[in-house]
Amino acid sequence: MDFDRAKQTYIIEARELLDSMEDILLTLDQQSDPQEAVNAMFRAVHTIKGSAGLFGLDGIVHFSHAAESVLDRARGHQLEFGGDLVALMLEVHDHLAALITSIATGTTDSAGTQNEGGRIQARLQSYLGGGLAKNAPGAQSAAILAAPAGQQASGGRDCWHPSIRFNPDVLRNGMDPLSFVRYLATLGEIVHLTPVIDQLPERDAYDPEECRLGLEIELDTQADRATLEDVFEFVREGSLIRLIPPHSRMEAYIQLIRELPEEDRYLGELLVAGGCLTAHELEVALKLQHNEASEGGAVQGRMLGTIVIQENAVPPPVVAVALEKQKKFQERQAQELKVVKVSADKLDRLVDLVGELVIAGASSHAKAGRSGDAALLEATVVVNKLVEEIRDNALSLRMVKIGETFSRFRRIVRDVSKELGKAIELQIHGAETELDKTIVEKLSDPLMHIVRNAIDHGIEPADLRRARGKPESGTQTLQAGHESGSIVIEVSDDGGGLDKELSSEAWSRRAPNWVTRRSST
Secondary structure: OHHHHHHHHHHHHHHHHHHHHHHHHHOHHHOOOHHHHHHHHHHHHHHHHHHHHHOOOHHHHHHHHHHHHHHHHHHOOOOOOOHHHHHHHHHHHHHHHHHHHHHHHOOOOOHHHHHHHHHHHHHHHHOOOOOHHHHOOOOOHHHHHOOOOOOOOOOOOOOEEEEEEOOOOOOOOOOOHHHHHHHHHHHEEEEEEEEEOOOOOOHHHOOOOOOOOEEEEEEEEOOOHHHHHHHOHHHOOOOEEEEEOOOOHHHHHHHHHHHOOOOOOOHHHHHHHOOOOOHHHHHHHHHHHHHHHHHHOOOOOOOHHHHHHHOOOOOHHHHHHHHHHHOOOOOOOOOOOOOOOOOHHHHHHHHHHHHHHHHHHHHHHHHHHHHOOHHHHHHHHHHHHHHHHHHHHHHHOOEEEOHHHHHOHHHHHHHHHHHHOOOEEEEEEOOOOEEEHHHHHHHHHHHHHHHHHHHHHHOOOHHHHHHOOOOOOEEEEEEEEEEOOEEEEEEEEOOOOOOHHHHHHHHHHHHHHHHHHHHOO
16 A cells, blocks of 8 residues: 555654764764754654654654754754753654654554653753744644635735645545645644635535645745655655745845855756755756657757746746856766665675686686796786786675774763763774674674773773863773784773772672582583
8 A cells, every 4th residue: 555655664764864863963072063963953853753744643743843842942042952952862862763663563652652752752841941832733723724715814924835736646545635734834824724626526526535625825934945845745746736935035045046155056956955946846847847848849848947937936036046156157967976785695606706716817827837828828917917806806895894883882882871970982093994894793792892891890980080180071992993914993991990809809709609500500
């Protein structure tokens, strides 16, 4: 069923967004632009919330709305994104991950999960000062739908104007048009809504499973075009959705386009980079242009600038500024890095075959030397050189950067140090060092135990560090590098190390039990 496939897509996307959010939180102090990191987290939570609303996942919508509101205040510089808020957002991440997992497995949330969600929401509420209910989902829907059609309710406000004509199959695919209205109400205030019913058939021809509804909406919101477009992500196909920007956005768009770097860009790229169009809207406009050219037999259909103006997507002055900037550019072709995922078994087989080829090449070279044929000997030298290059490249295919494994320890260090009441900073050096994938996988568990033991037993508590004249925050370092043809991985810290006397005493207490257990097996 299409609805089930869409739901699986949502689960995969949500998990990817949560992984990104966790990585940002754990490296926030290393970000060159912390504000952009906060914006990225806001977009991640906002996307999870918006897509959840389309599937009726009210628990996720309600919970993520609170987190989104806190992040919105942080990106508006109303809150300082410090250690306490980072810790809270990590708890938000973990709870959202648990909710997504329960959806994926088809299980209901346990009482413990619900209590944990309530506890986290209460902490989020403390950052909002009681302002959460203002944009609660569905709070405005009844009043909006009750407004008389055609009534000019905007009161002169400069609003976004979403114009929507739903795909007739939207109901069959499990989507509720009213849910989109409810969600738009969480992004701002729906000043006016007019149902468009001119496509409704006669009563005898009416099919209750078909959606012939259209909506004209006046939305007073600070959301950008991409955010509004994401609302309709799961009903784009077959639907006609136009997002007409408010007049006040025109100057902002013009300024953004003028401030773009001097790079080679097409008109569509300029409009997307300036926030005037989304990538999806550009794709639709280009497809329309292509179809017009194909149907009319012309080399090219309407110019892209003409299409976006006539479709009310971009105001004419903005297109004029983009065209003016485009004249300064030269054509640019983007280079894409293409990655192909290959099974590890296939790589192993390739390495084995290359090894056999090396042996065969050496044998041929030896026979050519005994034959005394100079031309044959020269040919085998060339072949062996190529075989060696193939061997080196084949072996490099299995190499991965150890930094991916090192990065996983950021969360471990943070959680364990918090549990033990210690402040510890993890430093990573040599993350670009490459090892064979199999070796890296086998190193993960031993490294984790070493790191945990260093935190637990090596680094002293803050009061003892102060007494010893050390900084309160301990430092743990993971370092990898090449040394004399080998890869050296070093785990170090600035702690006092193990207490030998305490360790000996602990061992003496445990030894009899260990001997007893061993003798009984």
